[in-house]
Amino acid sequence: MxxxxxxxxxxxxxxxxxxxxxxxxxxxxxxxxxxxxxxxxxxxxxxxxxxxxxxxxxxxxxERSLTIDAFHVRDGSTGELVSSVALPACRRGACPTHATAxxxxxxxxxxxxxxxxxxxxxxxxxxxxxxxxxxxxxxxxxxxxxxxxxxxxxxxxxxxxxxxxxxxxxxxxPEGHLAVYRTVIPMELVADRWQDRATTCWVGRQWHISHHPLPDDAYLSVSATRHHHTGGGLFGDRVDLEQVLAAFPEIGYEARNLLTTGRHWRAWTAPRRxxxxxxxxxxxxxxxxxxxxxxxxxxxxxxxxxxxxxxxxxxxxxxxxxxxxxxxxxxxxxxxxxxxxxxxxxAGRGRPQGGADRPHAHPVRPAGTAATAACGPVTSSSAARC
Ligand SMILES: Cc1cc2nc3c(=O)[nH]c(=O)nc-3n(C[C@H](O)[C@H](O)[C@H](O)COP(=O)(O)OP(=O)(O)OC[C@H]3O[C@@H](n4cnc5c(N)ncnc54)[C@H](O)[C@@H]3O)c2cc1C
CATH class of the missing domain: 3.50.50.60 (FAD/NAD(P)-binding domain)
Structure with missing residues (x-):
């Protein structure tokens, strides 16, 4: 064939x-x-x-990836921690469980x-x-x-x-387009509290931002998504920080601060269906x-x-x-x-993955708030997705 x-x-x-x-x-x-x-x-x-x-x-x-220990959801406007999931460590020789690369x-x-x-x-x-x-x-x-x-x-x-x-x-x-702005930030420029081995997702009404460390802990990968993009198509185009900040006008102080650390931004649009x-x-x-x-x-x-x-x-x-x-x-x-x-x-159950890797969720605020609803239920699966 x-x-x-x-x-x-x-x-x-x-x-x-x-x-x-x-x-x-x-x-x-x-x-x-x-x-x-x-x-x-x-x-x-x-x-x-x-x-x-x-x-x-x-x-x-x-061998090339970095194990992640936790997944956090924060309100993108107030910075409040909405939910936190401790991800399970290696089990029965299967490592890593959740990782970044x-x-x-x-x-x-x-x-x-x-x-x-x-x-x-x-x-x-x-x-x-x-x-x-x-x-x-x-x-x-x-x-x-x-x-x-x-x-x-x-x-x-x-x-x-x-x-x-x-x-x-x-x-x-398509129904419309979303836009994703992405960068990697050298870890020495990142505030200590964002340097842990966690994926953090900041959620706003029509946008979310997620970040996680990359292998060797040398860089923080940041991805900021606007759910409805108007304007021209972007195909990995270089954009400057001002354009990125302009796409997220409702962003709170802490998340904005993080974005301003990024220097080299690129942007993509994708059709929404x-x-x-x-x-x-x-x-x-x-x-x-x-x-x-x-x-x-x-x-x-x-x-x-x-x-x-x-x-x-x-x-x-x-x-x-x-x-x-x-x-x-x-x-x-x-x-x-x-x-x-x-x-x-x-339904909040995530993809079936056998029982061994279920995370332990610690909702800091009741589920169903604006932030959890926008980011999806916090499960091992959504942790990997955000
Ligand atoms: C904006 C954006 C951001 C994303 N961010 C993340 C992320 O952070 N993490 C994550 O896990 N996933 C992310 N994803 C999703 C993930 O990148 C994709 O789902 C996955 O990489 C898709 O792989 P693919 O091979 O289908 O497509 P692509 O990675 O787009 O690869 C398509 C390939 O086909 C080639 N090609 C295109 N047209 C032709 C043609 N006519 N003839 C020959 N070659 C052609 C392209 O050059 C390219 O090499 C993102 C997706 C988008 C759109």
């Missing part, structure tokens, strides 16, 4: 590993001149490590795994601009005029996917941000991405029939899992 993957981000590489390990020939087509991860830090829940283990890179990511710390082990697989071929400078399905194959057109044909196409091309412009996916216009586009049609599958709507807690994407890749690989093992049947199985599985996961999340 020959599978074309458009996009060499975390979802494209994870898909290539999942399918390449099963002996399929995989061509990963990345528009950029290099396979590299952009962005700053990510939070990893135990579930992410289980998925990375299934892709064979769990230990490599563990640079995005590169996930991307690079996946890239290494791709290099080690003879069946996976990585092509940089290969922007996919179009695709056509035929009865027994699918052809992609690249920006430089080349065409490539495979048995299936996986669109791992992020939140501005080609699929969003194709009538068959019926994406329609109520529901996923779906995961497969015919010989074309979506993985990662191309399939999932940007959630308000945009930092949750990594778990969805890894689940997509692992499940796509699993469908190739378990489903019977041709390519379209296997992809239809993948789509059905993911639809069910995402529906289940969202229901669990909404």
């Amino acid at each position: 020959r599978i074309l993957v458009a996009g060499g981000g975390i979802s494209g590489l994870a898909t290539a590993v999942a399918l390449g390990r099963r002996g399929h020939e995989v061509l990963v087509l990345e528009q950029r001149p290099l396979f590299a991860a952009s962005g700053t830090g990510i939070s990893l829940a135990p579930h992410a490590f289980q998925l990375l283990d299934r892709l064979g890179v769990g230990d490599a990511v563990r 640079h995005r590169l710390d996930v991307h690079e082990p996946l890239l290494d795994a791709c290099w080690e697989l003879d069946s996976v071929h990585l092509h940089a400078d290969s922007r996919v601009v179009d695709y056509t399905e035929h009865p027994g194959s699918v052809t992609v057109g690249l920006a430089d005029g080349r065409t490539l044909t495979g048995d299936a196409l996986v669109l791992a091309d992020g939140s501005h996917s080609l699929a969003h412009h194709r009538p068959e996916w019926a994406a329609g216009a 109520r529901t996923p586009l779906g995961w497969a049609r015919g010989r074309v599958a979506l993985v990662g941000d191309s399939a999932h709507p940007a959630r308000l807690l945009a930092a949750s994407g990594i778990h969805d991405v890894l689940e997509d890749a692992v499940e796509l690989g699993a469908s190739w093992d378990t489903a019977e029939g041709g390519v379209a049947d296997r992809l239809a199985d993948y789509a059905a599985q993911r639809e069910e899992q995402v529906r289940h996961g969202h229901a669990e999340f909404a």
